[in-house]
Amino acid sequence: MIKKILIANxxxxxxxxxxxxxxxxxxAVAVYSDADKDMEYIxxxxxxxxxxxxxxxxxxLNIGAITEAIAKSGAEAVxxxxxxxSESAEFAAVVEGMGVKWIGxxxxxxxxxxxxxxxxxxxxxxxxxxxxxxxxxxxNVDDIYRIAHKVGLPVLLKLDKxxxxxxxxxxxxxxxxxxxxxxxxxxxxxxxxxxxxSDVYLEKQIASPKHIEVQFVADARGxxxxxxxxxxxxxxxxxxxxxxxxxAAVNEEDRLKLYDYTKRIVKxxxxxxxxxxxxxxxxxxxxxxxINARLQxxxxxxxxxxxxxxxxxxxxxxxxxxxxxxxxxxRLGGHAIECRVYAEEPVTFTPSPGVITKLVFPEExxxxxxxxxxxxxxxxxxxxxxxxxxxxxxxxxNREACIGVMKAALEDMKxxxxxxxxxxxxxxxxxxxxxxxxxxxxxxxx
Numbered sequence: 001m002i003k004k005i006l007i008a009n010x011x012x013x014x015x016x017x018x019x020x021x022x023x024x025x026x027x028a029v030a031v032y033s034d035a036d037k038d039m040e041y042i043x044x045x046x047x048x049x050x051x052x053x054x055x056x057x058x059x060x061l062n063i064g065a066i067t068e069a070i071a072k073s074g075a076e077a078v079x080x081x082x083x084x085x086s087e088s089a090e091f092a093a094v095v096e097g098m099g100v101k102w103i104g105x106x107x108x109x110x111x112x113x114x115x116x117x118x119x120x121x122x123x124x125x126x127x128x129x130x131x132x133x134x135x136x137x138x139x140n141v142d143d144i145y146r147i148a149h150k151v152g153l154p155v156l157l158k159l160d161k162x163x164x165x166x167x168x169x170x171x172x173x174x175x176x177x178x179x180x181x182x183x184x185x186x187x188x189x190x191x192x193x194x195x196x197x198s199d200v201y202l203e204k205q206i207a208s209p210k211h212i213e214v215q216f217v218a219d220a221r222g223x224x225x226x227x228x229x230x231x232x233x234x235x236x237x238x239x240x241x242x243x244x245x246x247x248a249a250v251n252e253e254d255r256l257k258l259y260d261y262t263k264r265i266v267k268x269x270x271x272x273x274x275x276x277x278x279x280x281x282x283x284x285x286x287x288x289x290x291i292n293a294r295l296q297x298x299x300x301x302x303x304x305x306x307x308x309x310x311x312x313x314x315x316x317x318x319x320x321x322x323x324x325x326x327x328x329x330x331r332l333g334g335h336a337i338e339c340r341v342y343a344e345e346p347v348t349f350t351p352s353p354g355v356i357t358k359l360v361f362p363e364e365x366x367x368x369x370x371x372x373x374x375x376x377x378x379x380x381x382x383x384x385x386x387x388x389x390x391x392x393x394x395x396x397x398n399r400e401a402c403i404g405v406m407k408a409a410l411e412d413m414k415x416x417x418x419x420x421x422x423x424x425x426x427x428x429x430x431x432x433x434x435x436x437x438x439x440x441x442x443x444x445x446x
Contacts, residue, residue, distance in 0.1 A: 002026060002077045002101065002319050004046070008066050008091075009081030012372045012390060013295075014041045017079050020311040029073045031066060033059035035382050041374055047073050054384045060084045063091050070100055077101035077318060079311075083386060086294040087163065089114055103318040105273045105293050113269060113291050117160050117201050123288040126264040131280060131287040133203030141181050144202060145174060151204040157183060159191040160199035167191060168238060170205065206282040208440040210249055211235065213278040213292075214262045215302040217313050219322040224266045226259040227306050228332045230298055232278075233441045234428055236349050241421070242428055243298035244337040245305050248399060248437030249281065258286060259327070265291070274299075274314045297340070300370060300393040304336035335402040336395045339410060339425040343387040343418040351387040355380050357417035362392070362409040369394055369409055381418050389420065399437075403429050 006029040007017050014030060018041060021028040030045035035054035042048045049069035052059035059065065061084055070078060078095045080086035080103070089111035092102045104110070112118050117137055120130045132151040137160060138144060148155045148171065159167030167190055169183045188198035215227040231247035232240045250258070262277045265288065276292040299310050313323075343352045356379040364371050373390030381387065392413070394405040407429040410422055433439040 002315055004029065004073065004075045005077045005079050005103070005315070006031065006066075006070050006073055006075035007045075007079050007081060008060070009079075009084055009086070010036055010039070010060060010374075010385065011388070012374045013081040014039075015044070015374050016372055017081065017311055018044055020309055020315070023309075024312070024315075026315070029069070029075050031060075031069050033384075035380070035384055038380075039374055040376055049073065054382060056084065056384060063088075063094055066091075067094055067098065070095070070098060075100060077103055077315070079103040079314070080294065082294050082297055087114065087292075101318050103273070103314050105271050105275065109269060109271055110293055113271075113293055114161050115199070116158065116162075116290050117199070119265075119269075119291050120201070120288070122268050123261075123265050126268045128261045128264055128288045129285065131203040131206060131289060134201045136201065137199045138184075138202050141177065141184055144171070144180060144184065145177075147202050148174060154205045156203050156205050157187050157200050158203065159187060159195060159197070160201055161195040161197040162191065163195070166194065206280050206287065208442050209233075210247070210281040210439075211240075211278065211289075211441050212247055212250060212258070212281050212286070213276050213296075214258050215245075215274075215276055215296070215299065215310075216262050216266055217274050217310070217317070217323065218266050218272050219317055220272050220320070221322045222267065223323050224263045225323060225325070225327050225330060226262050227302050227308065227310075227330060229255060229258055230276075230296075230301055232298065233439055234434070234443050235441055236444050240298065240340065241342075242337065242339055242425065242434075243301055244335065244399075244402075245301040246332055246335065254286070261286070261288065273317050274310050297388070297391070298338050300372060300391065301336035301338045304370065304393060304395040305332045305334055306330060307333065334395055334397045335399040336393060337399075337402050337406045338391055338393045339406060339428075340391055340421075341389045341413070341415070341425070342421045343381045343389050343415075344421055345419050346421050346424050349421070351383060352419035353381045353383045353387075354418040356415060358414060359416075360412070360414035362412035368396065368405055389415065392425075400435075403435065 004027040018028045027046035030048040031051045051065040085091040092107035095102045154172040157169045192198040211232040218224040230245045234242035278289040279286045370393040396402040410426045
Protein backbone atom coordinates (compact mmCIF):
# COMPACT_ATOMS: atom_id res chain seq x y z
CA MET A 1 0.00 0.00 0.00
CA ILE A 2 1.00 3.64 -0.45
CA LYS A 3 3.40 4.66 2.34
CA LYS A 4 3.15 8.48 2.40
CA ILE A 5 0.19 10.74 1.58
CA LEU A 6 0.06 14.53 1.46
CA ILE A 7 -3.34 15.91 2.47
CA ALA A 8 -4.01 19.04 0.41
CA ASN A 9 -6.68 20.50 2.67
CA UNK A 10 -7.48 21.89 6.10
CA UNK A 11 -9.83 21.38 9.05
CA UNK A 12 -11.69 18.29 10.16
CA UNK A 13 -11.14 16.35 6.94
CA UNK A 14 -7.39 16.33 7.65
CA UNK A 15 -7.98 14.57 10.97
CA UNK A 16 -10.36 12.17 9.23
CA UNK A 17 -7.77 11.17 6.62
CA UNK A 18 -4.97 10.94 9.19
CA UNK A 19 -7.07 8.46 11.17
CA UNK A 20 -7.19 6.05 8.24
CA UNK A 21 -3.50 6.62 7.47
CA UNK A 22 -2.60 5.68 11.04
CA UNK A 23 -4.69 2.51 10.78
CA UNK A 24 -2.54 1.31 7.88
CA UNK A 25 0.82 2.73 8.96
CA UNK A 26 0.80 5.39 6.25
CA UNK A 27 2.72 8.60 6.91
CA ALA A 28 0.46 11.65 6.63
CA VAL A 29 1.83 15.00 5.45
CA ALA A 30 -0.12 18.15 6.38
CA VAL A 31 -0.05 21.56 4.73
CA TYR A 32 -1.25 24.75 6.39
CA SER A 33 -1.71 28.46 5.82
CA ASP A 34 -0.48 31.17 8.18
CA ALA A 35 -3.99 31.30 9.66
CA ASP A 36 -3.88 27.57 10.45
CA LYS A 37 -0.39 27.35 11.96
CA ASP A 38 -1.81 26.33 15.34
CA MET A 39 -4.01 23.50 14.09
CA GLU A 40 -3.50 20.47 16.33
CA TYR A 41 -3.39 18.02 13.42
CA ILE A 42 -0.06 19.56 12.42
CA UNK A 43 1.41 17.81 15.46
CA UNK A 44 -0.22 14.52 14.49
CA UNK A 45 1.14 14.54 10.96
CA UNK A 46 4.49 12.96 10.16
CA UNK A 47 5.50 16.20 8.41
CA UNK A 48 3.93 19.59 7.78
CA UNK A 49 4.57 22.46 5.40
CA UNK A 50 3.48 26.09 5.38
CA UNK A 51 2.01 26.91 1.97
CA UNK A 52 1.26 30.61 2.28
CA UNK A 53 -0.90 33.33 3.77
CA UNK A 54 -4.49 32.99 4.97
CA UNK A 55 -6.25 33.87 1.71
CA UNK A 56 -7.08 30.56 -0.06
CA UNK A 57 -5.73 31.77 -3.39
CA UNK A 58 -2.36 32.20 -1.65
CA UNK A 59 -2.42 28.81 0.08
CA UNK A 60 -5.01 26.04 -0.31
CA LEU A 61 -5.72 27.04 -3.91
CA ASN A 62 -2.06 27.70 -4.70
CA ILE A 63 -1.05 24.74 -6.86
CA GLY A 64 2.58 25.86 -7.01
CA ALA A 65 2.95 26.03 -3.23
CA ILE A 66 1.28 22.66 -2.70
CA THR A 67 3.32 20.89 -5.40
CA GLU A 68 6.48 22.28 -3.80
CA ALA A 69 5.39 20.66 -0.52
CA ILE A 70 4.69 17.40 -2.36
CA ALA A 71 8.19 17.42 -3.82
CA LYS A 72 9.88 18.28 -0.51
CA SER A 73 7.97 15.64 1.41
CA GLY A 74 8.47 12.84 -1.09
CA ALA A 75 4.80 11.95 -0.77
CA GLU A 76 3.72 9.05 -2.98
CA ALA A 77 0.12 10.24 -3.22
CA VAL A 78 -2.10 13.28 -2.68
CA UNK A 79 -5.50 13.22 -1.00
CA UNK A 80 -7.38 16.43 -1.84
CA UNK A 81 -10.19 16.09 0.75
CA UNK A 82 -13.22 18.12 -0.30
CA UNK A 83 -13.56 21.73 -1.40
CA UNK A 84 -10.56 23.79 -2.51
CA UNK A 85 -8.72 21.81 -5.25
CA SER A 86 -10.49 18.49 -4.69
CA GLU A 87 -12.30 18.63 -8.04
CA SER A 88 -9.62 20.49 -9.97
CA ALA A 89 -8.59 18.53 -13.04
CA GLU A 90 -5.67 20.92 -13.46
CA PHE A 91 -4.31 20.10 -10.00
CA ALA A 92 -4.86 16.36 -10.51
CA ALA A 93 -2.97 16.51 -13.82
CA VAL A 94 -0.05 18.36 -12.21
CA VAL A 95 0.12 15.74 -9.45
CA GLU A 96 0.01 12.90 -11.98
CA GLY A 97 2.69 14.65 -14.02
CA MET A 98 4.97 14.55 -10.98
CA GLY A 99 4.66 10.77 -10.90
CA VAL A 100 2.56 11.04 -7.74
CA LYS A 101 -0.73 9.17 -7.31
CA TRP A 102 -3.93 11.19 -7.24
CA ILE A 103 -6.44 9.79 -4.76
CA GLY A 104 -9.53 10.24 -6.88
CA UNK A 105 -10.65 9.69 -10.47
CA UNK A 106 -8.01 10.39 -13.12
CA UNK A 107 -7.46 13.93 -14.32
CA UNK A 108 -8.93 13.23 -17.76
CA UNK A 109 -12.17 11.97 -16.25
CA UNK A 110 -12.20 14.95 -13.87
CA UNK A 111 -11.68 17.38 -16.75
CA UNK A 112 -14.70 15.94 -18.53
CA UNK A 113 -17.03 15.94 -15.54
CA UNK A 114 -16.08 19.46 -14.48
CA UNK A 115 -18.76 20.28 -17.04
CA UNK A 116 -22.21 19.56 -15.67
CA UNK A 117 -23.54 19.67 -19.22
CA UNK A 118 -21.14 16.86 -20.15
CA UNK A 119 -22.52 14.84 -17.24
CA UNK A 120 -26.11 15.55 -18.29
CA UNK A 121 -25.31 14.46 -21.84
CA UNK A 122 -23.65 11.27 -20.53
CA UNK A 123 -26.61 10.46 -18.27
CA UNK A 124 -29.12 11.12 -21.04
CA UNK A 125 -27.14 8.91 -23.43
CA UNK A 126 -27.47 5.87 -21.14
CA UNK A 127 -31.18 6.40 -20.47
CA UNK A 128 -30.97 8.06 -17.08
CA UNK A 129 -33.59 10.84 -16.69
CA UNK A 130 -32.15 14.33 -16.29
CA UNK A 131 -34.01 17.36 -14.99
CA UNK A 132 -36.00 18.91 -17.87
CA UNK A 133 -34.16 21.76 -19.55
CA UNK A 134 -31.10 22.06 -21.75
CA UNK A 135 -28.76 19.12 -21.96
CA UNK A 136 -26.07 21.39 -23.40
CA UNK A 137 -25.07 25.04 -22.96
CA UNK A 138 -27.40 28.05 -23.19
CA UNK A 139 -26.05 30.39 -25.88
CA ASN A 140 -28.28 33.42 -25.45
CA VAL A 141 -31.48 34.81 -23.97
CA ASP A 142 -33.49 33.45 -26.89
CA ASP A 143 -32.50 29.95 -25.74
CA ILE A 144 -33.72 30.76 -22.22
CA TYR A 145 -37.11 31.92 -23.50
CA ARG A 146 -37.50 28.96 -25.85
CA ILE A 147 -36.67 26.30 -23.22
CA ALA A 148 -38.54 28.06 -20.40
CA HIS A 149 -41.71 28.16 -22.52
CA LYS A 150 -41.25 24.46 -23.23
CA VAL A 151 -40.63 23.19 -19.66
CA GLY A 152 -42.49 25.88 -17.73
CA LEU A 153 -41.49 28.36 -15.04
CA PRO A 154 -39.72 28.69 -12.71
CA VAL A 155 -36.40 27.68 -14.21
CA LEU A 156 -32.87 27.71 -12.82
CA LEU A 157 -29.87 29.05 -14.67
CA LYS A 158 -26.77 27.21 -13.46
CA LEU A 159 -23.08 27.61 -14.10
CA ASP A 160 -21.71 24.66 -16.05
CA LYS A 161 -18.65 24.54 -13.78
CA UNK A 162 -20.12 25.97 -10.59
CA UNK A 163 -20.31 24.16 -7.30
CA UNK A 164 -20.92 24.34 -3.56
CA UNK A 165 -24.33 25.90 -4.07
CA UNK A 166 -22.78 28.83 -5.97
CA UNK A 167 -23.72 29.93 -9.44
CA UNK A 168 -27.48 29.33 -9.41
CA UNK A 169 -30.08 31.92 -10.40
CA UNK A 170 -33.86 31.46 -10.43
CA UNK A 171 -36.03 32.95 -13.17
CA UNK A 172 -39.70 33.18 -12.21
CA UNK A 173 -40.92 35.58 -14.86
CA UNK A 174 -40.20 36.26 -18.52
CA UNK A 175 -42.08 39.56 -18.67
CA UNK A 176 -38.91 41.67 -18.70
CA UNK A 177 -36.39 40.60 -21.32
CA UNK A 178 -33.98 43.13 -19.85
CA UNK A 179 -34.22 41.50 -16.40
CA UNK A 180 -33.60 38.02 -17.85
CA UNK A 181 -30.63 39.38 -19.80
CA UNK A 182 -29.24 40.91 -16.59
CA UNK A 183 -29.50 37.57 -14.77
CA UNK A 184 -27.82 35.77 -17.67
CA UNK A 185 -25.00 38.31 -17.90
CA UNK A 186 -24.46 38.38 -14.13
CA UNK A 187 -24.19 34.61 -13.91
CA UNK A 188 -21.72 34.49 -16.80
CA UNK A 189 -19.55 37.12 -15.07
CA UNK A 190 -19.60 35.14 -11.82
CA UNK A 191 -18.64 31.99 -13.69
CA UNK A 192 -15.75 33.67 -15.47
CA UNK A 193 -14.38 35.10 -12.22
CA UNK A 194 -15.00 32.21 -9.83
CA UNK A 195 -14.78 29.11 -12.02
CA UNK A 196 -12.91 30.27 -15.16
CA UNK A 197 -15.95 29.36 -17.26
CA SER A 198 -18.94 31.47 -18.20
CA ASP A 199 -20.92 28.56 -19.67
CA VAL A 200 -24.49 28.30 -18.40
CA TYR A 201 -27.21 25.68 -18.71
CA LEU A 202 -30.91 25.74 -17.80
CA GLU A 203 -33.15 23.33 -15.96
CA LYS A 204 -36.69 23.45 -14.71
CA GLN A 205 -36.97 23.92 -10.97
CA ILE A 206 -38.55 20.75 -9.60
CA ALA A 207 -41.33 21.69 -7.17
CA SER A 208 -40.49 20.75 -3.55
CA PRO A 209 -38.01 18.02 -4.49
CA LYS A 210 -36.03 15.70 -2.32
CA HIS A 211 -32.25 15.73 -2.76
CA ILE A 212 -31.12 12.11 -2.81
CA GLU A 213 -27.57 11.01 -3.57
CA VAL A 214 -25.97 7.61 -4.06
CA GLN A 215 -22.51 6.84 -2.71
CA PHE A 216 -20.50 4.53 -4.95
CA VAL A 217 -17.05 3.05 -5.32
CA ALA A 218 -15.62 1.88 -8.65
CA ASP A 219 -12.39 0.12 -9.60
CA ALA A 220 -10.28 -0.04 -12.76
CA ARG A 221 -11.72 -3.47 -13.59
CA GLY A 222 -15.09 -1.81 -14.19
CA UNK A 223 -16.86 -2.99 -11.06
CA UNK A 224 -19.19 -0.41 -9.53
CA UNK A 225 -20.73 -0.93 -6.08
CA UNK A 226 -23.36 1.35 -4.55
CA UNK A 227 -23.26 1.96 -0.81
CA UNK A 228 -26.77 3.11 -0.10
CA UNK A 229 -28.41 6.48 -0.60
CA UNK A 230 -28.22 9.65 1.46
CA UNK A 231 -31.08 12.05 2.14
CA UNK A 232 -29.70 15.59 1.82
CA UNK A 233 -32.83 17.74 1.54
CA UNK A 234 -32.30 19.84 4.68
CA UNK A 235 -30.42 22.76 3.14
CA UNK A 236 -29.99 26.51 3.32
CA UNK A 237 -28.84 28.45 0.26
CA UNK A 238 -28.35 25.14 -1.57
CA UNK A 239 -25.91 24.04 1.15
CA UNK A 240 -26.62 20.91 3.19
CA UNK A 241 -27.13 21.06 6.96
CA UNK A 242 -28.46 17.59 7.86
CA UNK A 243 -27.85 14.34 5.99
CA UNK A 244 -28.98 10.81 6.72
CA UNK A 245 -28.80 7.28 5.40
CA UNK A 246 -30.94 5.55 4.38
CA UNK A 247 -33.65 7.96 3.23
CA ALA A 248 -37.09 7.52 4.75
CA ALA A 249 -38.53 8.29 1.30
CA VAL A 250 -36.64 5.62 -0.65
CA ASN A 251 -38.10 2.12 -0.79
CA GLU A 252 -36.21 -0.95 -1.98
CA GLU A 253 -37.58 -0.66 -5.52
CA ASP A 254 -36.43 2.98 -5.71
CA ARG A 255 -33.04 2.03 -4.27
CA LEU A 256 -32.44 -0.58 -6.93
CA LYS A 257 -33.47 1.91 -9.62
CA LEU A 258 -31.04 4.51 -8.25
CA TYR A 259 -28.29 1.89 -8.12
CA ASP A 260 -28.97 1.04 -11.75
CA TYR A 261 -28.89 4.69 -12.81
CA THR A 262 -25.66 5.26 -10.87
CA LYS A 263 -23.88 2.25 -12.35
CA ARG A 264 -24.88 3.21 -15.89
CA ILE A 265 -23.43 6.70 -15.51
CA VAL A 266 -20.24 5.63 -13.71
CA LYS A 267 -19.44 2.98 -16.32
CA UNK A 268 -20.23 5.36 -19.19
CA UNK A 269 -17.64 7.89 -18.03
CA UNK A 270 -15.04 5.26 -16.97
CA UNK A 271 -14.87 6.65 -13.43
CA UNK A 272 -12.64 4.96 -10.84
CA UNK A 273 -12.53 5.68 -7.11
CA UNK A 274 -15.10 6.90 -4.62
CA UNK A 275 -17.80 9.31 -5.77
CA UNK A 276 -21.41 10.41 -5.52
CA UNK A 277 -24.25 10.73 -8.02
CA UNK A 278 -26.84 13.31 -6.98
CA UNK A 279 -30.52 13.07 -7.88
CA UNK A 280 -33.64 15.14 -7.36
CA UNK A 281 -36.86 13.32 -6.56
CA UNK A 282 -39.99 15.03 -7.84
CA UNK A 283 -43.58 13.95 -8.29
CA UNK A 284 -42.75 12.17 -11.55
CA UNK A 285 -39.68 10.32 -10.30
CA UNK A 286 -35.92 10.73 -10.00
CA UNK A 287 -33.77 13.02 -12.12
CA UNK A 288 -29.98 12.99 -12.42
CA UNK A 289 -28.48 16.25 -11.20
CA UNK A 290 -24.67 16.00 -11.00
CA ILE A 291 -21.56 13.98 -10.13
CA ASN A 292 -19.29 14.72 -7.19
CA ALA A 293 -15.79 13.45 -7.98
CA ARG A 294 -14.52 13.42 -4.42
CA LEU A 295 -15.20 12.40 -0.86
CA GLN A 296 -18.36 14.15 0.33
CA UNK A 297 -18.64 16.06 3.60
CA UNK A 298 -21.48 13.70 4.52
CA UNK A 299 -19.59 10.47 3.77
CA UNK A 300 -19.61 9.37 7.48
CA UNK A 301 -23.30 8.44 7.39
CA UNK A 302 -22.58 5.96 4.60
CA UNK A 303 -19.63 4.59 6.55
CA UNK A 304 -21.78 4.18 9.65
CA UNK A 305 -24.50 2.13 7.95
CA UNK A 306 -22.17 0.02 5.77
CA UNK A 307 -19.22 -0.43 8.13
CA UNK A 308 -16.83 0.52 5.32
CA UNK A 309 -13.97 3.03 5.48
CA UNK A 310 -14.35 5.13 2.33
CA UNK A 311 -10.96 6.80 2.72
CA UNK A 312 -9.38 3.35 2.88
CA UNK A 313 -11.03 2.41 -0.41
CA UNK A 314 -10.00 5.69 -1.99
CA UNK A 315 -6.41 4.85 -1.13
CA UNK A 316 -6.64 1.20 -2.19
CA UNK A 317 -8.11 2.01 -5.60
CA UNK A 318 -5.60 4.82 -6.19
CA UNK A 319 -2.92 2.22 -5.44
CA UNK A 320 -4.31 -0.05 -8.17
CA UNK A 321 -6.33 -2.49 -6.09
CA UNK A 322 -9.68 -3.85 -7.20
CA UNK A 323 -12.76 -4.16 -5.02
CA UNK A 324 -12.74 -7.24 -2.78
CA UNK A 325 -16.50 -7.27 -2.13
CA UNK A 326 -19.64 -7.34 -4.24
CA UNK A 327 -22.93 -5.46 -4.32
CA UNK A 328 -24.55 -8.42 -2.56
CA UNK A 329 -22.06 -8.05 0.31
CA UNK A 330 -23.28 -4.51 1.07
CA ARG A 331 -25.83 -4.44 3.88
CA LEU A 332 -27.31 -1.23 5.27
CA GLY A 333 -27.37 -1.67 9.04
CA GLY A 334 -29.34 0.77 11.16
CA HIS A 335 -29.85 4.46 10.51
CA ALA A 336 -27.31 7.31 10.57
CA ILE A 337 -27.82 11.09 10.76
CA GLU A 338 -25.21 13.82 10.39
CA CYS A 339 -25.61 17.40 11.61
CA ARG A 340 -23.14 19.99 10.41
CA VAL A 341 -22.27 22.63 12.99
CA TYR A 342 -21.41 25.99 11.48
CA ALA A 343 -20.07 29.22 12.95
CA GLU A 344 -22.94 31.31 11.71
CA GLU A 345 -25.89 33.39 12.84
CA PRO A 346 -28.77 30.95 13.25
CA VAL A 347 -31.40 33.21 11.65
CA THR A 348 -29.54 34.84 8.76
CA PHE A 349 -27.01 32.01 8.23
CA THR A 350 -24.27 34.62 7.85
CA PRO A 351 -20.77 33.56 9.01
CA SER A 352 -19.73 34.36 12.60
CA PRO A 353 -15.93 34.65 12.84
CA GLY A 354 -14.27 34.93 16.23
CA VAL A 355 -12.44 32.93 18.90
CA ILE A 356 -13.92 29.85 20.56
CA THR A 357 -13.78 30.56 24.29
CA LYS A 358 -15.58 27.43 25.50
CA LEU A 359 -15.87 24.05 23.86
CA VAL A 360 -17.78 21.07 25.24
CA PHE A 361 -18.40 18.01 23.10
CA PRO A 362 -20.96 15.31 23.87
CA GLU A 363 -19.46 11.99 24.87
CA GLU A 364 -18.31 10.18 21.75
CA UNK A 365 -19.27 6.56 21.30
CA UNK A 366 -17.98 4.65 18.29
CA UNK A 367 -21.15 2.63 18.21
CA UNK A 368 -23.66 5.47 18.54
CA UNK A 369 -22.00 8.88 18.13
CA UNK A 370 -19.05 10.00 16.05
CA UNK A 371 -17.62 13.52 16.01
CA UNK A 372 -15.46 14.90 13.20
CA UNK A 373 -13.63 18.13 14.05
CA UNK A 374 -10.31 19.96 14.34
CA UNK A 375 -11.34 22.33 17.13
CA UNK A 376 -9.86 23.36 20.46
CA UNK A 377 -10.49 26.10 23.00
CA UNK A 378 -8.91 29.24 21.59
CA UNK A 379 -9.56 28.11 18.02
CA UNK A 380 -9.81 31.12 15.71
CA UNK A 381 -12.69 31.04 13.26
CA UNK A 382 -11.41 33.21 10.43
CA UNK A 383 -13.46 34.82 7.65
CA UNK A 384 -11.23 33.18 5.03
CA UNK A 385 -12.72 29.67 4.99
CA UNK A 386 -16.01 27.80 5.05
CA UNK A 387 -17.62 28.35 8.48
CA UNK A 388 -18.26 24.65 9.17
CA UNK A 389 -16.81 23.79 12.58
CA UNK A 390 -17.56 20.10 12.99
CA UNK A 391 -19.94 17.25 12.25
CA UNK A 392 -21.92 15.07 14.62
CA UNK A 393 -22.88 11.65 13.28
CA UNK A 394 -25.38 9.48 15.14
CA UNK A 395 -26.17 5.82 14.54
CA UNK A 396 -28.97 3.64 15.91
CA UNK A 397 -30.97 0.64 14.79
CA ASN A 398 -33.91 2.78 13.58
CA ARG A 399 -34.56 6.35 12.50
CA GLU A 400 -36.63 7.39 15.53
CA ALA A 401 -33.95 6.25 17.96
CA CYS A 402 -31.23 7.87 15.83
CA ILE A 403 -33.04 11.21 15.98
CA GLY A 404 -33.08 10.84 19.77
CA VAL A 405 -29.31 10.23 19.87
CA MET A 406 -28.66 13.28 17.70
CA LYS A 407 -30.97 15.48 19.72
CA ALA A 408 -29.20 14.52 22.96
CA ALA A 409 -25.80 15.15 21.37
CA LEU A 410 -26.78 18.62 20.17
CA GLU A 411 -28.18 19.46 23.59
CA ASP A 412 -24.89 18.44 25.23
CA MET A 413 -22.68 20.37 22.82
CA LYS A 414 -21.52 23.84 23.87
CA UNK A 415 -19.55 26.33 21.79
CA UNK A 416 -19.03 29.88 23.04
CA UNK A 417 -17.26 32.86 21.50
CA UNK A 418 -18.99 32.56 18.12
CA UNK A 419 -22.60 32.11 17.09
CA UNK A 420 -23.50 28.62 15.85
CA UNK A 421 -26.39 26.79 14.24
CA UNK A 422 -26.64 24.18 17.02
CA UNK A 423 -30.14 25.37 17.89
CA UNK A 424 -31.09 25.08 14.22
CA UNK A 425 -30.04 21.45 14.25
CA UNK A 426 -32.11 20.87 17.38
CA UNK A 427 -35.12 22.56 15.79
CA UNK A 428 -34.80 20.25 12.77
CA UNK A 429 -34.67 17.16 14.99
CA UNK A 430 -37.87 18.31 16.74
CA UNK A 431 -39.74 19.40 13.61
CA UNK A 432 -42.75 17.24 12.72
CA UNK A 433 -41.88 17.42 9.03
CA UNK A 434 -38.44 15.99 9.68
CA UNK A 435 -39.68 13.36 12.10
CA UNK A 436 -42.25 12.17 9.54
CA UNK A 437 -39.71 12.12 6.72
CA UNK A 438 -42.05 14.21 4.60
CA UNK A 439 -39.76 17.19 4.03
CA UNK A 440 -38.12 18.63 0.91
CA UNK A 441 -35.38 21.05 -0.08
CA UNK A 442 -37.72 23.97 0.67
CA UNK A 443 -37.70 23.05 4.38
CA UNK A 444 -36.26 26.49 5.23
CA UNK A 445 -38.14 28.40 2.52
CA UNK A 446 -39.66 31.61 3.75
